[in-house]
Amino acid sequence: MNWDNLAFVVFPYISLTTFTVGHAYRYVADPFHWNSKSSEILEKDRLKYASVLFHYGIVFTFLGHFAGLLVPQSFLTSLSITPAIHMRIALVSGMLFGLLALVGAGLLLWRRLSQPRVFRHSSANDLATLGLVALVIALGTYNVFFAHCDVLDTVAPWIRSILLLSPHPGLIATVPLTYKLHIVAALALLGFSPFSRLIHIWSVPVPYLFRSPVVFRQRRAR
Numbered sequence: 208m209n210w211d212n213l214a215f216v217v218f219p220y221i222s223l224t225t226f227t228v229g230h231a232y233r234y235v236a237d238p239f240h241w242n243s244k245s246s247e248i249l250e251k252d253r254l255k256y257a258s259v260l261f262h263y264g265i266v267f268t269f270l271g272h273f274a275g276l277l278v279p280q281s282f283l284t285s286l287s288i289t290p291a292i293h294m295r296i297a298l299v300s301g302m303l304f305g306l307l308a309l310v311g312a313g314l315l316l317w318r319r320l321s322q323p324r325v326f327r328h329s330s331a332n333d334l335a336t337l338g339l340v341a342l343v344i345a346l347g348t349y350n351v352f353f354a355h356c357d358v359l360d361t362v363a364p365w366i367r368s369i370l371l372l373s374p375h376p377g378l379i380a381t382v383p384l385t386y387k388l389h390i391v392a393a394l395a396l397l398g399f400s401p402f403s404r405l406i407h408i409w410s411v412p413v414p415y416l417f418r419s420p421v422v423f424r425q426r427r428a429r
């Protein structure tokens with residue numbers, strides 16, 4: 208077995224299985240540790256900028272990957288989104304949200320390492336999580352700015368071939384090395400995520416959009 212098969216056939220299945228089973232297992236078996244392990248109580252001033260920048264960047268980047276890589280181009284063409292328009296949208300949004308996520312992740316990492324109280328309460332797992340997240344984002348942002356490659360005919364069909372259980376590693380044989388490193392680092396992050404605070408990615412606070420902002424009980428005169 209060559210390196211491409213190991214990295215782009217075997218590793219994706221190990222990583223995706225660990226991701227799916229791991230998150231489901233943690234949800235069922237470990238509900239009292241299902242949280243984002245907020246460090247707001249230790250330091251707030253830097254967190255409020257870093258975390259907001261990071262989360263806007265990463266959530267929209269996630270949605271962009273989902274729409275851009277998993278939805279087949281034939282469906283998008285039926286909605287009048289041609290491959291050229293698709294690539295343009297992917298590039299511009301990737302640059303904007305990738306940069307937001309990168310700056311946010313850099314600030315979060317700097318905060319964790321430079322704030323003594325936050326650092327003292329950071330486990331090796333916290334640092335590894337943030338470091339791996341920052342690495343994946345840095346490689347992805349580098350690619351979108353400097354190493355353009357036609358992902359619609361390479362990476363996108365390869366990902367769909369993995370999900371359809373009919374892997375074609377040959378599809379990404381010619382993509383630049385930095386794309387391959389981004390993919391392998393992202394797969395490592397997916398596989399590691401159930402063992403970290405990243406379980407909180409499922410807890411999107413949708414009800415917050417619809418509930419009344421503050422619930423006060425009216426004070427009645429005696």
Ligand code: HEM
Nearest residue numbers: 243244245246247258265266315337340407408410411412
């Ligand atoms: C809509 C979905 C999400 C929500 C509601 C959310 C919410 C939160 C909250 C409340 C925190 C704690 C911040 C604090 O310390 O007070 C946090 C931290 C964190 N989140 Fe998310 N998150 C979401 C999605 C994601 C995604 C997709 C990722 C990346 C893959 C991510 C990565 C992180 C990381 C690495 C931290 C730790 C930051 C630090 O070093 O303190 N989050 N998130």
